[in-house]
Amino acid sequence: MKEITILSGKGGTGKTSVTAALGSLAGNAVFCDNDVDAADLHLIFQPEINEAYTFSSGWNVTINTTKCTRCNSCLDYCRFDAIRTMSDGGFVIDPLKCEGCRLCERICPANAILAEENKNNHWFVSSSRFGPLVHAKMGIGSENSGKLVTRVRQKAKEIASGSDSRFIINDGPPGIGCSAIASLSGINTALIVIEPSKSGLHDAQRLIELIQSFKIEACAIINKYTINDAFTSQIEKYLEILSIPVLAKLPFDKEMVLAMTEGKTIIEYNPESEISQKITHVWEGLARKTG
Amino acid sequence: MSFRIAIASGKGGTGKTTVSVNLYHFLAANDGLRISLLDCDVEEPNDAIFFPDASLVKEVEIFRDLPVIDTDKCTFCRRCVEYCEFNAIVVIPPANYAEVNASLCHSCGACIVACNESAITERKETIGKMTSFRPERNMNLIEGRLKIGSSMQTMVIKELKKSAPADDDITLFDAPPGTSCPVVETIHDADYVILVTEPTLFGLHDLKLMVELLEEMDKEFGVVINKAGLGDQSLYDYLQSNQLEVLGEIPFSQEYAGLYAKGDILNKIPQEIKNSYQSIVEAMELRRSKK
Numbered sequence A: 001m002k003e004i005t006i007l008s009g010k011g012g013t014g015k016t017s018v019t020a021a022l023g024s025l026a027g028n029a030v031f032c033d034n035d036v037d038a039a040d041l042h043l044i045f046q047p048e049i050n051e052a053y054t055f056s057s058g059w060n061v062t063i064n065t066t067k068c069t070r071c072n073s074c075l076d077y078c079r080f081d082a083i084r085t086m087s088d089g090g091f092v093i094d095p096l097k098c099e100g101c102r103l104c105e106r107i108c109p110a111n112a113i114l115a116e117e118n119k120n121n122h123w124f125v126s127s128s129r130f131g132p133l134v135h136a137k138m139g140i141g142s143e144n145s146g147k148l149v150t151r152v153r154q155k156a157k158e159i160a161s162g163s164d165s166r167f168i169i170n171d172g173p174p175g176i177g178c179s180a181i182a183s184l185s186g187i188n189t190a191l192i193v194i195e196p197s198k199s200g201l202h203d204a205q206r207l208i209e210l211i212q213s214f215k216i217e218a219c220a221i222i223n224k225y226t227i228n229d230a231f232t233s234q235i236e237k238y239l240e241i242l243s244i245p246v247l248a249k250l251p252f253d254k255e256m257v258l259a260m261t262e263g264k265t266i267i268e269y270n271p272e273s274e275i276s277q278k279i280t281h282v283w284e285g286l287a288r289k290t291g
Numbered sequence B: 001m002s003f004r005i006a007i008a009s010g011k012g013g014t015g016k017t018t019v020s021v022n023l024y025h026f027l028a029a030n031d032g033l034r035i036s037l038l039d040c041d042v043e044e045p046n047d048a049i050f051f052p053d054a055s056l057v058k059e060v061e062i063f064r065d066l067p068v069i070d071t072d073k074c075t076f077c078r079r080c081v082e083y084c085e086f087n088a089i090v091v092i093p094p095a096n097y098a099e100v101n102a103s104l105c106h107s108c109g110a111c112i113v114a115c116n117e118s119a120i121t122e123r124k125e126t127i128g129k130m131t132s133f134r135p136e137r138n139m140n141l142i143e144g145r146l147k148i149g150s151s152m153q154t155m156v157i158k159e160l161k162k163s164a165p166a167d168d169d170i171t172l173f174d175a176p177p178g179t180s181c182p183v184v185e186t187i188h189d190a191d192y193v194i195l196v197t198e199p200t201l202f203g204l205h206d207l208k209l210m211v212e213l214l215e216e217m218d219k220e221f222g223v224v225i226n227k228a229g230l231g232d233q234s235l236y237d238y239l240q241s242n243q244l245e246v247l248g249e250i251p252f253s254q255e256y257a258g259l260y261a262k263g264d265i266l267n268k269i270p271q272e273i274k275n276s277y278q279s280i281v282e283a284m285e286l287r288r289s290k291k
Ligand code: SF4
Pocket: A063, A067, A068, A069, A070, A071, A072, A073, A074, A075, A091, A107, A108, A109, A110, A111, A112, A113
């Protein structure tokens, strides 16, 4: 079984559309949406949810103002400036600043602070026309996106090994932070979708540095290459120096958006289009190499 | 006190950077005003690309405190492990092993309070850097940049916001994509939030998540529709039925996308797009005067 994560550094490069298109070709694969913060893959997969779970996203910490003796200790200990004094002199915790470390609860001499588990992250095991999909909906403003990514990937792996699937395909998160790190650990191949712009190149460079620090094999697709030919060749040169193969260059085509609007992959929408044919070619190559 | 506007989008690639940079440019055209732009998308900061001629003012490293355990003093009692809510400490008594995992540690300081043997001290660890530029006399641009491999984006954003010149008339925060903790950190003390979206299936879905977040945070906000004309009607239906304020529409133009690619969107702005930004600028000026 091989695991591929599709990433883009920057959002909006068409990563999810490419993932969905590859997905519709994969056959024997399990899919996992690692972009738990803004999960979109399900909009095209239109999965039927079979199992739903909650996932703890840390602690909800509050101060009981009647017990509180206003000793100021918690204020001094909290490193996240999450505790404020109210106009009446009482203390209150700002849930948006609190990291849920529970230090204030432990040091409060009056036992006035209470931490309760926050269970507003949800994740799902679903079936779709392309195969099983594990996906999540993160609670608004939640912490722990990295842990949630690890959790959904774990489940995808269980399903894949239980069903003799050949591939796990992860739709990766944007950026290079905790969720990107969690979506890279232990995979076989990272496929980077790059847009030929100054910022696209800049973002890809940071992402590639991260991927290489994990010593993971990388390959790339240049999407919307017709937007800027000069940058496309600059990106190609850059990738060549790093020995990262470019599997395809896809033109800008409004059909990608139109397909999405209908909840279809480009392969389903127009199998004859240049993009569809190129993506088919990419998948054949990936399957041969990693399969 | 500066009027603080955050520019956010549930999804990456909707043009959040384009809108931030243009708004910054048009606001600063009134040279009686002092405007700063903070690039809080610290995983992939891009704003400075659009100001190649800006002078570099200064560059500072950002540190955090990372605990280190002195195994000569440690009695391997595991109290610190119990205190650490982030599973960042591993203590194996039979092996005389005690160590902090830097990638999981949030620098909350709880373990130091836990340890009765004074075995834990802290050292400085670099988590990123902050670079200030001055594009024009009345403009400050400060960029936060997360060190590759670090997952301390929230702390980098916090430091970045502390460094903002308090006496500037308007401060813009270019927020990271998504709705998780780094986004909340960016927008929680903003006076107003501009949400950038695109009229596509993904754009609408992620906008809804963002609206949910802002309503929960009780923030005033308005929507900018970027790449207007590219997708379908459903975004407009949603905006109308929820009576959300639309600040402006920026038409999709392949030519402009090409300029963006080159990092050259501020020189040849088509009149139509100029008008859109002018009206957003006026709307912001009005809000500021009411504050
Ligand atoms: S430590 Fe406890 S008693 Fe002291 S101010 Fe905080 S909540 Fe109140």
